[in-house]
Amino acid sequence: MEQILGPVWDTLPEPMRVQMGGYATAFWRALPQIVLAVVFLALVWLAVRMVNWIVPKALGRARMRRAMRDVIVMLLTVGLWLMGVLTAATIAFPSITPGEALAALGVGGVAIGFAFRDVFENFLAGILLLIREPFSKSDFIECQGIDGQVEDITIRDTHIRQTDGQLVVAPNAMFFKNPVTIRTATGLRRTTIIVGVAYGEDVDAAREVITEAVRHVDTVRDDVKDVQIFAQEFGDSSINFEVTWWTGSKPVDIRRSRDKVVAAVKRALDETGIEIPFPYRTLTFKEPLPIRQRDDDA
Known part of the structure; x- marks a missing residue:
């Protein structure tokens, strides 16, 4: 190694050799402080691990919300690492004061903030969501x-x-x-279907039949809020009723309740003989159509 580096070192200019020698001397002088700084960072790492293990359990015994526990642990972790890095910098380089290190960290933080603006935006939004918990x-x-x-x-x-x-x-x-x-902010949600009956049927009688059919469905919470049925409009071939009731707030609760209500209303209208009409179409021709009588002997 000396046979290789020796000639190379001799070929360097004198100012460069002096400068590199100064760097090497400064490094060896600072090496004990650098080792102490690394040991200190290892202790900080152990402290962070203990915080991540002890604090959640302590806050869990206090019955604090999990979101709040996560935020507190995260803030403690960030704070410990920040103070640890600043202290380690002053240990490794005694000429640097904590204020100077903090100022340098602030300038670097501004640059990093511009570069990772979206990341920090989501990070802060996550903290606020976990604290407010909408x-x-x-x-x-x-x-x-x-x-x-x-x-x-x-x-x-x-x-x-x-x-x-x-x-x-x-x-x-x-x-x-x-x-x-x-959608599940409360345990109940309102849902609606449209039921059409023929124009020849009694509107009040049809309303009573539909109301009783809906109330007897087990997924309808008429004990909390009443079933509401209103004649909505004159449709193309039927009078349409808007049928509204309250049931569970989950999507599967809505689908299950609609299925049972539709089946119950159809069954009740069939049993009472009230017609649920098909769409009717009336065709009008400008000229009278010729009527041909079929010859049965043909």
């Missing part, structure tokens, strides 16, 4: 065309399982900046 895991929500059940809320994104089984991972900033419909 919706939680297992809620059914809709936002920007995404409709499904919340499976997980992380610092950066939210996982939504759509009703067709597909998983959507959406950035938290989308839920923070846009309106979010929380």
Whole structure:
């Protein structure tokens, strides 16, 4: 090695050799402080691990919400690493004061913030969502065309399982900046169907039959809010009733309740002889049509 480096070192200019020698001397002088800084960072790492293990359990005994526990642990972790890095920098380089290191970190943080603006935006939106908790895991929500059940809320994104089984991972900033419909905010949701009866039927009698049929469906919560039935319009071939009732708030509750209500209304109208008409069409011709009598002997 000396046979290789020796000639190379001799070929370097004298100022460069002096400068490189100064760097080597400075490095060897600072090496003990650098080792101490690395050891200190290892201790910080152990402290962070202990915080991540002890704090969630302590907060869990206090029955704090999981979202708040995650935010507190994250803030403690970031704070410990920030103070640890600043302290390690002052240990390794005693000429650097904590204020100077913090100022340098601030300037670098501004540059990083511009470069990763979207990442930090989702990060801050995730913290606010976890603290405010407008919706939680297992809620059914809709936002920007995404409709499904919340499976997980992380610092950066939210996982939504759509009703067709597909998983959507959406950035938290989308839920923070846009309106979010929380379908399961309460245990009840209103649903509506349209029922048509023939023009020849008695409107009041048809309304009573439909009302009794809907009330006897087990998924209809008429004990909480009444079933509402209104004659809505004169349709092309029927008088249409708007039938409204309350049931469970999950999408499957809505579909199941509609299925039972439609079947019950159809059964009740058939049993009482009230007609549910097919669409009728009346054809008018400008000229009278010739009527040909069929010859039975032909």
